[in-house]
Amino acid sequence: MNKIIKIIFIDILKSKIIIAYTLMLAILSWSSFAMEDSSAKGLLTILNVILFTVPLVSILFSTIYIYNSSEFIELLLSQPVKRKKIWIGMFLGLSLSLILAFFLGAGIPLLVYSLDSVGIMMILMGIMISTVFTSLACLSSILTRDKAKGIGISIMLWLYFALLFDGIVLFLLFQLAEYPIENAMVGITALSPIDLARIQILLHLDISAMMGYTGAVFKNFFGTSTGLIASFLLLCLWVIIPFYVSLKKFIKKDL
């Protein structure tokens, strides 16, 4: 398996898109820290980058890469290699290189300017988000043979998690404002990996005090170590479940 991960990993690192992605993250991170006088403001800028760009690049790049590797997968399948290993190698190769790009681009400035719990949490969440969206890309690219459709599904997934989900949550909040839904809101955030990451980081930024009663409920739950572990486990589930489903499908796929 290591051979396959190595081959894919090296192949991805050579691609211009991943280099551009690293540079873009680096420019954004360094400049937002350099321009703001307090590092907290810089952190907020990077937070938005993590929550929008990282998922988008991760899911789109992975989907396109998997579709473009169909020949490679076919070639390996006629060789003595386990099917499972090919797909796991694909996933690990992709997520490792995206994580590396994120770490080099955004992780280093975070460590330089904000070497505390917030910075570390931000790096961890960036890594988790990269992995979650690679896993979702595996799923969307196995659902259909058609490249255009697969990329479409990926964009829809990103749109849903990055924008639509928040809209739906806001809508629910306004509609059900008269009911005690704070605890339910905690449950609903588990349905979106981006929200899980956002809440974890915001709680560490100490601005949850501005979020009112719901913020207090969040702090009560996610602020504790149990909540921290719970949200990490939930993010892990977001990695495991889509990938596991795609793996099952890949094993049965005809090529």
Add this chain to the structure above:
Amino acid sequence: MIEIKNLNKKFGKLHILKDISVSCKEGQSIALIGPNGCGKTTVIKCILGMVVPDSGSIEFNGESIINAYKYRNHIGYMPQIGRYPDNMTIGQVFEMIKEIRQCKDLDLDLYNAYKLNDLLNKKMSTLSGGTTQKVSAALAFMFNPDVLILDEPTAGLDVLASEILKDKIIKEKQKGKLVLITSHLLSELDDLVTQIIFMQDGTIQFHKTVQQLKDDTQQEKISKAIANVLKMQQ
């Protein structure tokens, strides 16, 4: 060596393989022939585990191949249309497969005969169809496999290259390897094969030795014999 029993495969509504049973043994050289879309390539892909059958069993040296992969160490496969990663060079493709196969005893006959050494830095995407086929052929024979599965081996190759390939096939056949060939060029098969499997509409019409087929149809050439069989059916 390869035992296929009651193999069924559907692609959607299309029932492409209907209850296929075949037995192939060492030292045999088998031609798999039949009209387009009769399921030849699907049978081959089932043997390689690239297509997962709906029902039935395939055994390689007495062991089921479902979810197995080590048996592919013993198979050299040359696809009909070789598809390779575009951004890799010929050299990289060879290196990668060598690393995966971990085989010490390399057979470089075709590799040298096709002078692939001079092309190692060429990207796969820039190759002509024929050169791609040469790469496929060299890869299929390189690791001294016990079984050679060749899907339309000479399609796309020039006369010289296909003669080299045919000589190589005959050489390997004489070593007692199992050779499985699909082809539409029946005239080419005369020196290559000892047995014929004729497929039609996803079923096996007959599995005979070449001699038996010639005796049955009173013909000298495989192509004539097959034409005769087809005429008799109508």
